[in-house]
Amino acid sequence: MSIGTHITLADLEADPDPILARLRAEEPVAWVPAMEMWLVTRWDDVVYMEDHPDLFSAATEPSFLGRALGQNMLTCDPPKHTRLQAIMQPPFQPGGRSGTFAANELGMMADQLLDAVDPTGFELMTDYAQPLSAGALATVLGLDAYGFDRMWSWCEGLCADLANFENDPELTAIGEQTKADLGVAIADRIASAGDDDSAISWFVLEGAASEEIVNNVRLMISGGINEPRDGIGMVTWVLLTRPDLKAQIDAAPAKLRRLIEEVFRVYSPVGTITRQATRDLELGGSRIMAGELVSGVLRSINLDESHWTNPQEIDLDRREGTHAAFALGTHRCLGEWLGRQEVRVGVERLFAHFPELSLEPGQQIEIHGFEFRGPRSVRVRG
Numbered sequence: 001m002s003i004g005t006h007i008t009l010a011d012l013e014a015d016p017d018p019i020l021a022r023l024r025a026e027e028p029v030a031w032v033p034a035m036e037m038w039l040v041t042r043w044d045d046v047v048y049m050e051d052h053p054d055l056f057s058a059a060t061e062p063s064f065l066g067r068a069l070g071q072n073m074l075t076c077d078p079p080k081h082t083r084l085q086a087i088m089q090p091p092f093q094p095g096g097r098s099g100t101f102a103a104n105e106l107g108m109m110a111d112q113l114l115d116a117v118d119p120t121g122f123e124l125m126t127d128y129a130q131p132l133s134a135g136a137l138a139t140v141l142g143l144d145a146y147g148f149d150r151m152w153s154w155c156e157g158l159c160a161d162l163a164n165f166e167n168d169p170e171l172t173a174i175g176e177q178t179k180a181d182l183g184v185a186i187a188d189r190i191a192s193a194g195d196d197d198s199a200i201s202w203f204v205l206e207g208a209a210s211e212e213i214v215n216n217v218r219l220m221i222s223g224g225i226n227e228p229r230d231g232i233g234m235v236t237w238v239l240l241t242r243p244d245l246k247a248q249i250d251a252a253p254a255k256l257r258r259l260i261e262e263v264f265r266v267y268s269p270v271g272t273i274t275r276q277a278t279r280d281l282e283l284g285g286s287r288i289m290a291g292e293l294v295s296g297v298l299r300s301i302n303l304d305e306s307h308w309t310n311p312q313e314i315d316l317d318r319r320e321g322t323h324a325a326f327a328l329g330t331h332r333c334l335g336e337w338l339g340r341q342e343v344r345v346g347v348e349r350l351f352a353h354f355p356e357l358s359l360e361p362g363q364q365i366e367i368h369g370f371e372f373r374g375p376r377s378v379r380v381r382g
């Protein structure tokens with residue numbers, strides 16, 4: 001019997017790595033009945049998926065993303081996607097609003113949050129990483145007037161509905177309430193759009209329709225806050241538990257960038273990309289039928305032994321090319337540059353503020369999740 005037959009999402013949530021390693025070795029393209037999709041776990045096969053959006057469509061049916069957020073850039077293929085990407089990308093690049101924000105405001109935002117924590121003991125994720133991540137995206141989008149907490153509650157509400165695989169009416173209601181509240185804020189922002197350099201003003205200037213702006217801003221909020229937050233949490237946790245790596249960064253601070261890339265590779269905050277086969281095809285020795293859902297497991301290919309030397313090791317001198325934590329193809333992360341700045345500046349400011357930062361003793365830090373992976377809680381002392 002195939003390995004895939006025994007796999008459940010709960011197993012993957014609890015401890016994905018041994019399952020993914022076995023799939024890579026024995027059944028690299030595996031049908032998982034419990035998830036009603038194929039899992040693709042080897043580097044070369046996921047690269048093939050990413051190189052062929054005509055065979056592996058992002059416009060899946062059913063689509064939880066489309067149902068919860070409305071049609072957006074991650075639920076469509078080229079050429080529709082190409083137009084949206086051209087409109088949406090510039091504010092998230094160094095030459096756009098993200099560039100001025102990272103240069104002039106991000107460090108200050110981090111310092112203000114750190115000034116407010118209790119140095120005798122604070123929870124890194126909720127007291128620092130989360131508001132920093134929410135505040136950064138709010139500012140770049142031009143929604144900062146609503147406050148970081150409101151931004152976070154929008155993110156939580158959208159994500160609750162996104163993960164509502166069993167159509168729980170309570171979660172649907174939370175999603176609807178969030179969309180209504182956020183919708184008013186975006187509509188106001190569109191109505192007052194000017195030459196303020198914010199991302200939403202840019203989208204208006206570029207001629208995006210209101211519905212396109214609303215749906216894609218929902219996508220950005222649901223996907224662009226948790227990951228930098230988890231990145232800050234994981235890089236900090238690694239530095240606090242690996243004195244050897246901390247010593248290397250202290251000796252050569254510029255190497256923090258390499259550490260961040262390695263942490264993204266080894267822990268992959270976003271686990272998968274989900275696509276739908278547009279016709280019958282063969283991949284990695286398995287026969288996939290038109291209409292079946294296919295999940296490229298980024299977490300697995302970032303640890304693929306056939307692509308990386310000692311993949312589980314965080315190696316600051318690794319020179320083996322790009323990892324896949326931001327994906328590799330048409331839908332490669334739009335907020336990649338901004339996200340990296342948030343993690344780098346967030347961690348730099350944290351250790352500048354608290355050079356003696358340490359984990360509160362006695363806690364078990366759990367890096368949890370499959371689709372979205374990160375620490376639940378990291379209690380620290382300044």
Ligand code: HEM
Binds near residue numbers: 326
């Ligand atoms: C820093 C950590 C981040 C990680 C690890 C990450 C990861 C990813 C991945 C793997 C994808 C591809 C999804 C797929 O193909 O199905 C993606 C797409 C996307 N990400 Fe991120 N992301 C991060 C930060 C952000 C931020 C800060 C934003 C803010 C705007 C953002 C917005 C998006 C959008 C809009 C897409 C869809 C792009 C498209 O369809 O062309 N992400 N991200």
